[in-house]
Amino acid sequence: xIDKKHLKKLSSIVGDDNIYSDKAHLIxxxxxxxxxxxxxxxxxxxxxxxxxxxxxxxxNEHRIVIVPRGAGSGFTxxxxxxxxxxxxxxxxxxxxxxxxxxxxxxxxxxxxxxNMDLQRAVEEVxxxxxxxxxxxxxxxxxxxxxxxxxxxxxxxxxxxxxYVMATRAVLPNGDVIKAGKxxxxxxxxxNISGILIASEGTLAVLSEITLKLIPKPKMTKTAMGVxxxxxxxxxxxxxxMASGITPVAMEFLDNLTIRAVEQTYHKGLPVDAGAxxxxxxxxxxEDDLDYQLSEIKRVFNExxxxxxxxxxxxKEAADIWFARRNASQSITVYGSKKLNEDVTVxxxxxxxxxxxxxxxxxxxxxxxxxxxxxxxxxxHTNVMVDGKDPEQVKIAHEAIVEVFQATxxxxxxxxxxxxxxxxxxxxxRMAFSEEEMNLFKSIKMAFDPNNIxxxxxxxxx
Amino acid sequence: xIDKKHLKKLSSIVGDDNIYSDKAHLIxxxxxxxxxxxxxxxxxxxxxxxxxxxxxxxxNEHRIVIVPRGAGSGFTxxxxxxxxxxxxxxxxxxxxxxxxxxxxxxxxxxxxxxNMDLQRAVEEVxxxxxxxxxxxxxxxxxxxxxxxxxxxxxxxxxxxxxYVMATRAVLPNGDVIKAGKxxxxxxxxxNISGILIASEGTLAVLSEITLKLIPKPKMTKTAMGVxxxxxxxxxxxxxxMASGITPVAMEFLDNLTIRAVEQTYHKGLPVDAGAxxxxxxxxxxEDDLDYQLSEIKRVFNExxxxxxxxxxxxKEAADIWFARRNASQSITVYGSKKLNEDVTVxxxxxxxxxxxxxxxxxxxxxxxxxxxxxxxxxxHTNVMVDGKDPEQVKIAHEAIVEVFQATxxxxxxxxxxxxxxxxxxxxxRMAFSEEEMNLFKSIKMAFDPNNIxxxxxxxxx
Numbered sequence: 028x029i030d031k032k033h034l035k036k037l038s039s040i041v042g043d044d045n046i047y048s049d050k051a052h053l054i055x056x057x058x059x060x061x062x063x064x065x066x067x068x069x070x071x072x073x074x075x076x077x078x079x080x081x082x083x084x085x086x087n088e089h090r091i092v093i094v095p096r097g098a099g100s101g102f103t104x105x106x107x108x109x110x111x112x113x114x115x116x117x118x119x120x121x122x123x124x125x126x127x128x129x130x131x132x133x134x135x136x137x138x139x140x141x142n143m144d145l146q147r148a149v150e151e152v153x154x155x156x157x158x159x160x161x162x163x164x165x166x167x168x169x170x171x172x173x174x175x176x177x178x179x180x181x182x183x184x185x186x187x188x189x190y191v192m193a194t195r196a197v198l199p200n201g202d203v204i205k206a207g208k209x210x211x212x213x214x215x216x217x218n219i220s221g222i223l224i225a226s227e228g229t230l231a232v233l234s235e236i237t238l239k240l241i242p243k244p245k246m247t248k249t250a251m252g253v254x255x256x257x258x259x260x261x262x263x264x265x266x267x268m269a270s271g272i273t274p275v276a277m278e279f280l281d282n283l284t285i286r287a288v289e290q291t292y293h294k295g296l297p298v299d300a301g302a303x304x305x306x307x308x309x310x311x312x313e314d315d316l317d318y319q320l321s322e323i324k325r326v327f328n329e330x331x332x333x334x335x336x337x338x339x340x341x342k343e344a345a346d347i348w349f350a351r352r353n354a355s356q357s358i359t360v361y362g363s364k365k366l367n368e369d370v371t372v373x374x375x376x377x378x379x380x381x382x383x384x385x386x387x388x389x390x391x392x393x394x395x396x397x398x399x400x401x402x403x404x405x406x407h408t409n410v411m412v413d414g415k416d417p418e419q420v421k422i423a424h425e426a427i428v429e430v431f432q433a434t435x436x437x438x439x440x441x442x443x444x445x446x447x448x449x450x451x452x453x454x455x456r457m458a459f460s461e462e463e464m465n466l467f468k469s470i471k472m473a474f475d476p477n478n479i480x481x482x483x484x485x486x487x488x
Numbered sequence: 489x490i491d492k493k494h495l496k497k498l499s500s501i502v503g504d505d506n507i508y509s510d511k512a513h514l515i516x517x518x519x520x521x522x523x524x525x526x527x528x529x530x531x532x533x534x535x536x537x538x539x540x541x542x543x544x545x546x547x548n549e550h551r552i553v554i555v556p557r558g559a560g561s562g563f564t565x566x567x568x569x570x571x572x573x574x575x576x577x578x579x580x581x582x583x584x585x586x587x588x589x590x591x592x593x594x595x596x597x598x599x600x601x602x603n604m605d606l607q608r609a610v611e612e613v614x615x616x617x618x619x620x621x622x623x624x625x626x627x628x629x630x631x632x633x634x635x636x637x638x639x640x641x642x643x644x645x646x647x648x649x650x651y652v653m654a655t656r657a658v659l660p661n662g663d664v665i666k667a668g669k670x671x672x673x674x675x676x677x678x679n680i681s682g683i684l685i686a687s688e689g690t691l692a693v694l695s696e697i698t699l700k701l702i703p704k705p706k707m708t709k710t711a712m713g714v715x716x717x718x719x720x721x722x723x724x725x726x727x728x729m730a731s732g733i734t735p736v737a738m739e740f741l742d743n744l745t746i747r748a749v750e751q752t753y754h755k756g757l758p759v760d761a762g763a764x765x766x767x768x769x770x771x772x773x774e775d776d777l778d779y780q781l782s783e784i785k786r787v788f789n790e791x792x793x794x795x796x797x798x799x800x801x802x803k804e805a806a807d808i809w810f811a812r813r814n815a816s817q818s819i820t821v822y823g824s825k826k827l828n829e830d831v832t833v834x835x836x837x838x839x840x841x842x843x844x845x846x847x848x849x850x851x852x853x854x855x856x857x858x859x860x861x862x863x864x865x866x867x868h869t870n871v872m873v874d875g876k877d878p879e880q881v882k883i884a885h886e887a888i889v890e891v892f893q894a895t896x897x898x899x900x901x902x903x904x905x906x907x908x909x910x911x912x913x914x915x916x917r918m919a920f921s922e923e924e925m926n927l928f929k930s931i932k933m934a935f936d937p938n939n940i941x942x943x944x945x946x947x948x949x
Contacts, residue, residue: 130726130836153732175675186673188682189650202923209834211864212647212904214636214686215912215919216946217928221649221682225675242732265591271614271703271772311732315776373670375591403672443673451676458676462663466935467678473934474927485677 029068029112033091037071037113040081045072045119056114059099059106060162061450067094067108072119076195076203076234079115083232084201086113087479093199094481095228097138097170100162102367103448105174105227110482115232117169124148125235132240133192133209138169138233142176145238155243157184160444161355169233175225177444182268182402183275183309184241186444187224193237194220199475209237222470227446228481230474244309247275248316249344250337252304252327253297257281259331260302261377264401267306267326268374272319275307277402278351281381284396287357288350296350297334304332304401305351354398355407361394364414366423370434371405371443383433384408391426393419405443431457447485455486490529490573494552498532498574501542506533506580517575520560520567521623522911528555528569533580537656537664537695540576544693545662547574548940554660555942556689558599558631561623563828564909566635566688571943576693578630585609586696593701594653594670599630599694603637606699616704618645621905622816630694636686638905643729643863644736644770645702647905649685654698657684660936670698683931688907689942691935705770708736709777710805711798713765713788714758718742720792721763722838725862728767728787729835733780736768738863739812742842745857748818749811757811758795765793765862766812815859816868822855825875827884831895832866832904844894845869852887854880866904892918908946916947 038046047053048069057064073079086093092112099106108114117139124145126135129152136145142163149156159178160166166176172194177186193207196219206219223231254260257279264277280288280303289296297303304327308319324335338344359365372380381397384406388395399407410426412419431441431454441451441458455464464486471478471487482488499507508514509530518525534540547554553573560567569575578600585606587596590613597606603617603624610617620639621627627637633655638647654668657680667680684692715721718740725738741749741764750757758764765788769780785796799805820826833841842858845867849856860868871887873880892902892915902912902919916925925947932939932948943949 128834128836129730131834132730133834175673175679177673181672188679198923198927202926204921204924204927206924208832208901209899210832210901210904211642212636212638212832212866213901214905214907215902216908216916216924217691217931218636218649218683218686219924219927221685222679222931224682225679230678242730242734245732269590269593269703271706273703310776312773312776312779315771315773318773371669371671371673373589373592373594375589405673438670440669440671440674441676443671444675446675447677455677460665462659463665463667463677463680465663466659466665466680469934470678470683470931473930 029091033089034069036085037069037082041071041073041078045074059101059104061102061104063104063107063449065107065109067114068111070114070116072116074120076197079197079232079234080201080203083197083199087199087201087477090477090479092479092482095232097167098165100166101170101174101448102445103450105446105448105484107449109449117167127152128209129154131209134238134240136168136236136238138167138236140168142166142168142171149240150243153243154240156190156238156240158187158190168236172224172233172236173226173228174446177400177405179276179278179400181400182277183273190239191220191224191236192239194223194233195235196223196231196233198231199477199480207237225446227448227484229471229484229487230480245311246313246316247307247309248320248337249307249347250320250323250335251347252332253300253334254302254304254331255333256301256331257381258378260304261381261401263304263327263330263332264377265374266330267323268402270322270326272322274319274323274402275309276305278305278399279303279401280350280354280398281396283394284354284358284398285350287360287396288353290360291357292353294349303350305347351398358396358409358411361396361411362413364412364420364423366410366427368408368427368430369405369443369445370408370430370439370441371403372434372437372439374404376437377401377404380406380433380437384430387426387429387433391422393423393426449484452484452486490552494550495530497546498530498543502532502534502539506535517557520562520565522563522565524565524568524910526568526570528575529572531575531577533577535581537658540658540693540695541662541664544658544660548660548662548938551938551940553940553943556693558628559626561627562631562635562909563906564911566907566909566945568910570910578628588613589670590615592670595699595701597629597697597699599628599697601629603627603629603632610701611704614704615701617651617699617701619648619651629697633685633694633697634687634689635907638861638866640737640739640861642861643738644734651700652681652685652697653700655681655684655694656696657692657694659692660938660941668698686907688909688945690932690945690948691941706772707774707777708768708770709781709798710768710808711781711784711796712808713793714761714795715763715765715792716794717762717792718842719839721765722842722862724765724788724791724793725838726835727791728784729863731783731787733783735780735784735863736770737766739766739860740764740862741811741815741859742857744855745815745819745859746811748821748857749814751821752818753814755810764811766808812859819857819870819872822857823872823874825873825881825884827871827888829869829888829891830866830904830906831869831891831900831902832864833895833898833900835865837898838862838865841867841894841898845891848887848890848894852883854884854887910945913945913947
């Protein structure tokens with residue numbers, strides 16, 4: 028437990044209104060989307076960068092742990108105060124879009140801005156912020172940057188890191204640093220923004236983020252392909268991308284997922300299909316979109332597509348997307364406990380990856396429905412078991428180890444989107460050598476020599 | 489001077505054929521494109537990553553300086569052995585394209601591969617590697633990554649950092665690390681590739697680089713706009729980019745540059761124009777290219793363009809590009825000494841930046857012809873004086889300080905492409921605070937505690 032005198036000092040920095048240490052708030056801030064929970068000692072809402080700087084300087088001097096937190100929507104426990112300490116929350120004050128600079132196509136935001144609020148604000152003026160994690164309605168830009176969030180549109184538009192032009196951040200010693208500019212190019216000094224992205228709040232506290240925007244494409248079209256086997260569908264994915272067409276999205280649902288959605292929502296989905304692929308294309312000219320769709324149809328058909336449907340209007344597009352958007356909750360038909368991973372591989376090994384996953388499912392006699400962002404090789408892999416049966420939960424964890432091993436064997440990564448946090452920390456040594464872990468630790472030490480910032484995350488303890 | 493016993497040991501690592509310490513070679517490796525020169529103590533050509541590891545381990549133990557070197561085509565002295573030591577050269581052995589993975593659209597290369605060799609190899613199979621620095625015919629991918637090279641196509645396609653998916657590198661202690669994967673997304677562990685990009689060989693020695701490729705667009709068209717004033721042209725630049733069109737290139741030549749090219753080559757250029765803008769658009773459909781050009785023409789005309797010409801064939805396109813490609817050598821008509829900077833600002837302040845530069849030229853009574861990559865805010869700013877007149881050279885350096893100050897005042901960076909190296913090191917404190925410099929030094933220490941890797945670069949000494 029943190030000493031009362033520290034709370035008093037911290038209270039004097041942010042004001043009494045901006046520090047909570049009552050039980051109700053400590054419980055409210057003890058959770059994220061992992062269902063794990065750890066109570067912090069207090070929750071602070073800095074009003075501005077100067078507050079963050081004072082808080083960090085004091086906490087660094089007194090070795091008090093700080094855990095920066097966005098919306099707490101993470102899947103890996105990155106925002107959980109697993110070693111106690113202070114939660115820094117940005118939702119109360121530091122949640123402003125500071126500027127949308129239309130001339131330079133740049134947005135300047137505070138870390139607590141909600142992703143969708145930014146998307147809406149920039150689209151109103153004809154601009155576009157592509158990263159759209161599934162949590163976009165509530166997750167924050169600070170959290171998105173700290174985890175390097177992806178989304179449905181990554182196949183064409185990339186992920187959060189591709190849009191971060193500059194950051195302001197506060198180091199554990201209280202120093203405020205600016206990294207990058209409102210410029211496309213900047214090669215002066217080390218790429219500090221580059222290392223802060225995906226650092227899960229372990230190196231510095233973001234205080235301001237400058238994001239690249241792009242012109243909003245004038246139109247989008249949606250199509251769906253049905254495949255007899257998941258293997259055919261996976262072949263079609265990488266062959267489409269390599270054909271010269273770059274669809275905005277190229278999502279898939281496997282048979283187990285299709286059946287789960289159908290069982291839950293009765294939408295008339297093809298329950299015997301091996302997989303469905305859902306794709307969006309965009310651009311400024313109808314002809315261009317039609318060209319892209321005709322190419323996709325050609326490649327799909329050459330790779331075993333049995334039905335190809337282009338949405339004729341917004342309602343048909345929404346109907347096609349319904350299955351994908353409701354996949355995650357539907358698969359709970361297979362079990363109350365979901366071990367949900369977001370492994371990512373080079374696209375061309377997707378067929379083999381899925382084969383391996385189904386073999387693991389067979390070996391452990393569990394269901395592993397898969398869906399996700401095949402356009403960038405990212406497969407949401409869900410080992411589903413009965414959460415009330417400890418034996419099944421144990422089996423599920425054994426299966427997950429094999430899921431990771433198969434992914435790594437095929438040149439993939441433990442995480443495409445969700446980060447490491449606490450949940451994947453035990454698997455870091457499967458993916459990284461001792462030399463690589465040592466380098467991570469040296470970098471952590473360079474920024475945070477007293478290890479006060481979000482300690483014990485990313486397997487760095 | 490390095491002890492003979494060290495040379496003997498290093499020779500035993502790489503073999504006698506792969507170490508040079510004779511005067512002719514030391515002189516040959518003492519230069520880069522800055523015209524500064526510093527002789528190394530020896531030049532080593534590692535045959536593979538294991539050689540690099542052994543060399544670094546030995547040199548780290550004996551505190552021997554290592555300077556990795558690409559083609560020596562840098563403009564800031566990044567590859568110069570300003571503290572003596574060992575040059576590591578990759579042009580003899582580690583210059584192979586190891587794989588072009590068409591299914592995943594990825595190339596795996598060694599650091600010594602020449603940029604244009606890679607471009608040609610991937611274009612032969614229908615793929616595209618966009619970064620095209622002016623040095624593309626001789627500069628290496630290792631050098632490009634170490635400096636984060638840009639090029640003509642950055643306005644649409646970004647710069648080197650946007651294509652680096654993964655790196656293998658050797659740390660000063662000899663540890664080999666792998667960072668990133670052949671995947672679009674990877675958020676496991678710190679973004680080591682992100683910090684190695686643009687680190688100018690000061691943190692680790694790159695041994696292998698995995699690059700993202702994209703489908704080669706089927707066609708390109710070129711156009712040129714003539715403007716009465718440079719201000720009109722600069723307004724047209726950012727308004728085009730913000731209009732929803734993203735041209736591949738949006739290059740400019742100012743009046744002094746136009747006149748220099750005309751004086752040198754007699755091509756019938758409009759010598760009274762305030763500026764010329766040259767633009768390329770690309771895509772897969774003729775209609776799409778025509779749409780892009782019609783939009784560019786509209787925005788140009790709304791912003792004072794007096795003549796807009798679309799190249800009707802490859803020869804006309806080459807004629808339009810001739811002026812831009814020959815700008816750099818032509819401006820030597822204004823003086824034998826060129827202080828050539830590559831400052832970059834947010835696009836919307838380009839009009840004001842150019843105004844400030846011409847005011848500086850007037851104040852110091854020097855010519856400052858400007859040209860470059862306005863599509864990404866990057867202006868090649870050349871203070872031209874008589875190199876034989878020490879007074880003029882002194883004046884030129886004073887003018888450069890004001891060029892940097894104007895750039896920084898307008899939210900720009902010291903360097904968009906060329907890096908800091910030795911040449912811009914004295915100006916780092918204009919751009920970075922003491923806290924930021926301290927962070928850079930901490931990062932340097934985390935990778936290279938004995939400061940053996942390319943020391944005294946980037947103002948970090």
